[in-house]
Structures are given as C-alpha cells and as structure tokens.
Amino acid sequence: MGVCRRHLLAAALLFLSTTAADPNDERCLNHLSESLSDPHNNLRNWTKSIFSNPCEGSISALQGATCNNGRIYKLSLSNLSLKGTISPYLSNCTNLQSLDLGSNSITGPIPPDLQYLVNLAVLNLSSNRLSGPIPEQLALCAYLNVIDLHGNLISGQIPQQLGLLVRLSVFDVSDNKLSGPIPGSLGNRSGNLVRFNVSSFEGNKKLYGYPLPPLKSKGLSIWVIVAIGVGSGFVSLVLSFTAVCIWLRITEKKLDEDEGKINQHMPDY
Numbered sequence: 001m002g003v004c005r006r007h008l009l010a011a012a013l014l015f016l017s018t019t020a021a022d023p024n025d026e027r028c029l030n031h032l033s034e035s036l037s038d039p040h041n042n043l044r045n046w047t048k049s050i051f052s053n054p055c056e057g058s059i060s061a062l063q064g065a066t067c068n069n070g071r072i073y074k075l076s077l078s079n080l081s082l083k084g085t086i087s088p089y090l091s092n093c094t095n096l097q098s099l100d101l102g103s104n105s106i107t108g109p110i111p112p113d114l115q116y117l118v119n120l121a122v123l124n125l126s127s128n129r130l131s132g133p134i135p136e137q138l139a140l141c142a143y144l145n146v147i148d149l150h151g152n153l154i155s156g157q158i159p160q161q162l163g164l165l166v167r168l169s170v171f172d173v174s175d176n177k178l179s180g181p182i183p184g185s186l187g188n189r190s191g192n193l194v195r196f197n198v199s200s201f202e203g204n205k206k207l208y209g210y211p212l213p214p215l216k217s218k219g220l221s222i223w224v225i226v227a228i229g230v231g232s233g234f235v236s237l238v239l240s241f242t243a244v245c246i247w248l249r250i251t252e253k254k255l256d257e258d259e260g261k262i263n264q265h266m267p268d269y
Ligand SMILES: *[C@@H]1O[C@H](CO)[C@@H](O)[C@H](O)[C@H]1NC(C)=O
Pocket: 044, 045, 061, 062, 063
C-alpha cells in the first residue's frame, strides 16, 4: 500500500514537472513575443498555446528556445530580422542562462529588469539598434561571463559596477555611442581577471582612457581647432588692415610727389 502510494506520488510529480507550465515563463514569452515584431514570420510556432506549455523536458517546440527541468533556459534568436523592443518581462524567465538576440534590428533600451535574471551567464545583444545606457544593474547578474553589446547605438558612460563581475571573460561594447572614461575595473583589470583590449572599446567617438588613448588627444583637439579659427581670423583682419594703411600711404605719397602739392595733406591712418 505505502509503496504503491509512493509510486503514485512519484508518477504525479514526474507528470507535473514535465507538463505543468511555469507561469513565469508563460508571462515572459507572452510579453516578449508582443514586444518583438517578426516581419519575416521567422518565429513560426511562437503562439500563445505553446507559451502555456513551452517545454518537454529539455526540448522546446519554440524555435530558438532550449529547456532544462521544464523551464526556459536558453533563448537563441539571432539573425532573424526581428524588430521591436525587449520587454522588461523577459526577466520573468528566471531560469534563463543564455540570451542571444544578436544581429537583428531591435530598438529601444536594454531593460534594467534583466537584473532579475540571476542565472544569466551569456548576454548577447550585439548588432541591433538598441539605444539608451548600459544598465548598471547588470552587475547584479553575478554569473555573467559574456556581455556582447557591440554594434548598437548605446550611449552614456560604461557603469563602473560592471567591474564587479569577476566571471566576465568576454566584454564587447565596441561600435556604439558611449562616452566618458573607461572604468579602470574594466579597462585595466588586475589580479587573475581576464583583461580586455582595444577591440572591446573601439568605435565609440567620445570614450577615452586605457586601453584607448587618454582624454587629452581627443578632447583638446576641438579647442585647438576653435583657437586656430579665431586666431587666423584675427590675424587676417590685422594683416588686411595694415595692407590698406600701407597702400593708402603709398598712394598718398605718390600723389604728393606726382602733383608736387606739399600743402594738401590727407589725414594720417
Ligand atoms: C516549431 O518550429 C520548428 C522550426 O521551424 C520546428 O522544427 C518544430 O517542429 C516546430 N514545432 C512545432 C510543435 O510545431
């Protein structure tokens, strides 16, 4: 009797764990599919009925999704011509370890809510049209080891807090609109942390500091240009004024000499 009951219970638990949808994953997928747009219809079976039960063990019916223990664990939706924005509710997929939305045309900000993805190890949002700042809250995803944001329109400063991510082995923010100093905790890491070189930071006009050149060579140039402009304007004004004065004097002298009139002087310039 007891053994039988235990078997029944085990069977019921197995049944639940393989078929019962997680309400958080369902909410996450519903909101993500609403915020993204899929003009080429590449996410063919991303439908509400599948969101309510997206996992069969490690297999998912959803294109680009991988499951683990009945939860969404990986989303690889790169190069699918996706548009739209990243829903903050993506953070409801709390077991997500890898998010790859690279090489699409996604716009809008990187939601700070991604901080609730506490298991996230890979974040690849490269080659999109994302704008706004890099949320400093990403530093709360302690397992992050890949942050690839290259090729977007991301602006503002690189948050110093990202230096707290000790597992970070790939960090690429090249080709964006970032400005300000590169935090030493990322540009010049110490200890046995992986060091990032120029290729992680290049292609941001207003970003400076090691391993990029310091501020001086970039920030001063605009003042040098202004000074040269103002200075040369002033010099040419003085020169032409002087030239006019000299010319007037010469012609005056010539007139005096030619006509021999000593008593009709022009006023001096
Ligand atoms: C969902 O789409 C993928 C790729 O197009 C396909 O391999 C899979 O069989 C589809 N699953 C279902 C349940 O339709």
